[in-house]
Amino acid sequence: xxxxxxxxxxxxxxxxxxxxxxxxxxxxxxxxxxxxxxxxxxxxxxxxxxxxxxxxxxxxxxxxxxxxxxxxxxxxxxxxxxxxxxxxxxxxxxxxxxxxxxxxxxxxxxxxxxxxxxxxxxxxxxxxxxxxxxxxxxxxxxxxxxxxxxxxxxxxxxxxxxxxxxxxxxxxxxxxxxxxxxxxxxxxxxxxxxxxxxxxxxxxxxxxxxxxxxxxxxxxxxxxxxxxxxxxxxxxxxxxxxxxxxxxxxxxxxxxxxxxxxxxxxxxxxxxxxxxxxxxxxxxxxxxxxxxxxxxxxxxxxxxxxxxxxxxxxxxxxxxxxxxxxxxxxxxxxxxxxxxxxxxxxxxxxxxxxxxxxxxxxxxxxxxxxxxxxxxxxxxxxxxxxxxxxxxxxxxxxxxxxxxxxxxxxxxxxxxxxxxxxxxxxxxxxxxxxxxxxxxxxxxxxxxxxxxxxxxxxxxxxxxxxxxxxxxxxxxxxxxxxxxxxxxxxxxxxxxxxxxxxxxxxx
Numbered sequence: 001x002x003x004x005x006x007x008x009x010x011x012x013x014x015x016x017x018x019x020x021x022x023x024x025x026x027x028x029x030x031x032x033x034x035x036x037x038x039x040x041x042x043x044x045x046x047x048x049x050x051x052x053x054x055x056x057x058x059x060x061x062x063x064x065x066x067x068x069x070x071x072x073x074x075x076x077x078x079x080x081x082x083x084x085x086x087x088x089x090x091x092x093x094x095x096x097x098x099x100x101x102x103x104x105x106x107x108x109x110x111x112x113x114x115x116x117x118x119x120x121x122x123x124x125x126x127x128x129x130x131x132x133x134x135x136x137x138x139x140x141x142x143x144x145x146x147x148x149x150x151x152x153x154x155x156x157x158x159x160x161x162x163x164x165x166x167x168x169x170x171x172x173x174x175x176x177x178x179x180x181x182x183x184x185x186x187x188x189x190x191x192x193x194x195x196x197x198x199x200x201x202x203x204x205x206x207x208x209x210x211x212x213x214x215x216x217x218x219x220x221x222x223x224x225x226x227x228x229x230x231x232x233x234x235x236x237x238x239x240x241x242x243x244x245x246x247x248x249x250x251x252x253x254x255x256x257x258x259x260x261x262x263x264x265x266x267x268x269x270x271x272x273x274x275x276x277x278x279x280x281x282x283x284x285x286x287x288x289x290x291x292x293x294x295x296x297x298x299x300x301x302x303x304x305x306x307x308x309x310x311x312x313x314x315x316x317x318x319x320x321x322x323x324x325x326x327x328x329x330x331x332x333x334x335x336x337x338x339x340x341x342x343x344x345x346x347x348x349x350x351x352x353x354x355x356x357x358x359x360x361x362x363x364x365x366x367x368x369x370x371x372x373x374x375x376x377x378x379x380x381x382x383x384x385x386x387x388x389x390x391x392x393x394x395x396x397x398x399x400x401x402x403x404x405x406x407x408x409x410x411x412x413x414x415x416x417x418x419x420x421x422x423x424x425x426x427x428x429x430x431x432x433x434x435x436x437x438x439x440x441x442x443x444x445x446x447x448x449x450x451x452x453x454x455x456x457x458x459x460x461x462x463x464x465x466x467x468x469x470x471x472x473x474x475x476x477x478x479x480x481x482x483x484x485x486x487x488x489x490x491x492x493x494x495x496x497x498x499x500x501x502x503x504x505x506x507x
Contacts, residue, residue: 040396044416047337049378049401052393052412054103056096060089060406065349067166067186067221067275067329067461069386069404070118073393074129074456074465077149082391082465084402085131086410087115093133097149101394103412109151112137120456120463121170121179123156124203125432129456129465134165134183144203157205159195163187167276169457171225171234171438172485173208174198174257178432181205182236184220194220194238196259201432210236210252211261219246222276222460226453227438228288229253229307232487234438237290239274239460249274249292268309271299273327276460280333280342281451282316282365286442288451291344293328293459297321298346317369320346325356330387331459334399335471338420340448341365347385347403360385360403383408387461397422397500399469404461421472424501427454427482436506438485441468446475480504 058069072085077097084096086106093110096103114136123130128147134140140158143151158181167184174180178199185194196208222239229235233254240249248269253262263269273295282289287303289312300318301309313319321328330347337343346361359380363370374380383405390399398415405411423443427436439454452468470477477494484490488507 040417040419042417043419045418047377047398047415047418049413049415052103052400052414054096054105055084055410055412056086056088056094056106058086058088058404058406058410059408062090065384065406066114067116067164067386068114068135069329069406069410070115070135070461070463071387071389071402071404071410072118072120072131072463073389073391073402074120074463076129076145078128078147081395082393083149084412085118085463086402086404087118089114089406093118095149095151098393101414110141110143110153112141116164116166117168117184117461118463119168119170119181120465121181121437122432122434123170123179123199125178125434127434129435132168132170132181134168136164138162140165140168140183154203156203158197159207161185161195166220167222167239167460169223169225171455172433173225173234173236173254173259175233176201177430177486179437180208182223182225182238184223184238186219186221186241193218194223210259213247213250213261218250221274224277224279224290224457225438226279226288226455226457227440228279228303230288230440230483232483232485233257235259237268237277237279239277239292241273241275243270243272243274249277262307266308267311268301272296274299275327275329276331278331278333278457278459279453279455282342283312284448284450286449286451288453291318291331291333293331293346295321295327296324298328298331315369317371318344318363320344320361320363320370320372321348322358323356325350326358327356328361329385330389330403330461332388332390332401332462333459334390334469335422336362336364336390336399336401336415337418338398338422338471338473339365340446340450340471340473340475344370345379345388345390345401345403347388347405349384349386349406357382357384360388379413381405381408381411383410387459389458389462389464391464392424397424419474421474421476422500423470423472423477423498425452425468425470425480425482426501426503427467428503428505429484430486430506433485435466436482436484437466440483442481442483443470443477444479445470445472445477
């Protein structure tokens with residue numbers, strides 16, 4: 001059983017209205033029908049980003065430059081394009097809706113300063129993205145979406161936290177279908193540890209259990225919920241900072257809904273002073289890899305069949321940072337030019353001294369490694385970078401990045417449309433997991449198989465629409481497999497006529 005259809009045309013010219021490209025009325029068993037060409041109507045000769053006007057000014061010169069600046073980019077009102085959520089450090093949280101590639105005016109939706117994290121997930125199973133906001137407030141805030149991009153705060157049983165919430169992530173940790181929540185807490189002591197909060201099926205959260213760290217309480221920054229061993233349930237990679245004083249990061253393996261500490265076997269927990277992490281398949285072996293944003297050097301850790309990881313940072317030139325004092329915060333992994341290789345946009349910026357500031361990084365995959373190309377593509381900025389996300393802002397098959405800055409304006413960049421093909425896969429899962437969060441998608445194209453997770457997590461401080469994006473170059477997608485969180489594996493044949501954006505319904 002499957003349904004596959006274009007959500008809307010990806011091309012250099014958007015359709016006249018959303019109604020001109022509706023979801024196809026396909027029934028279970030239908031095969032993809034010819035839709036629209038994938039190539040741009042007038043491809044740009046090179047990919048160099050253009051700045052979008054009208055973004056909320058987040059400039060804030062107050063000292064010290066702490067760990068705030070969370071952002072999100074997702075379709076919050078159901079119109080097919082991605083909207084923005086931007087936190088302003090000493091002010092609150094703002095929503096800027098996207099109307100066919102034009103930014104709307106900022107609307108303050110929460111008067112809460114010092115926001116460190118945003119997380120997106122369909123908590124109440126009504127097929128819109130709800131919002132978790134955390135930071136220096138005693139209690140995180142859950143805001144339910146009214147299906148039109150309006151948010152209302154609700155009492156959801158979230159705990160009082162006596163230290164800063166630096167990270168949050170939604171995922172189904174206990175296999176009951178609804179989305180649970182992990183909070184990363186930056187503090188020491190028994191009352192200041194990370195929290196696992198289980199959804200009781202009504203959108204109300206109750207305490208779950210995470211094993212205590214063996215070498216200290218940790219200084220938690222970013223909880224990455226992902227199926228690292230691809231056994232069908234979500235594991236937890238918990239990024240801990242200042243590891244020389246507070247203990248290493250942690251890899252907690254999910255064994256039937258119970259988390260077990262597997263950090264001693266993974267060779268993935270010693271990464272200096274990290275802020276956040278992302279998961280992707282960088283080397284094409286269909287085993288998840290990790291990219292960790294840290295201080296002095298970022299880390300690229302390639303997964304092995306044994307469950308351990310190999311440090312490939314040096315061999316792939318993935319460190320990025322050029323001095324021990326420079327710090328990386330958010331890191332967004334995506335194929336920015338649809339050339340079939342994953343790239344990394346890294347937001348950088350120290351806590352204090354200006355002499356340690358360096359431009360944001362863009363690590364472009366070239367051959368067997370990465371080359372720093374931010375200045376070449378017009379993305380270099382000396383603002384104090386914090387979070388970075390990417391989404392579909394202008395209606396083509398190229399992801400558009402948003403980076404938050406302190407001591408300078410945040411920036412939304414739009415990628416021009418070139419002749420490189422892309423495929424965007426969105427899932428319609430069975431309730432309560434309507435977005436298929438936790439699924440993996442594989443695509444066969446041009447003699448290679450590509451792997452991508454479906455998650456709303458985008459490194460520290462960032463949240464995105466849960467979907468999978470694949471750069472195809474000059475090729476097209478031939479076959480596609482979805483590994484659903486329910487355990488179902490779904491396969492379908494594609495072809496050159498397949499639309500650039502497709503929706504797949506869970507069997």
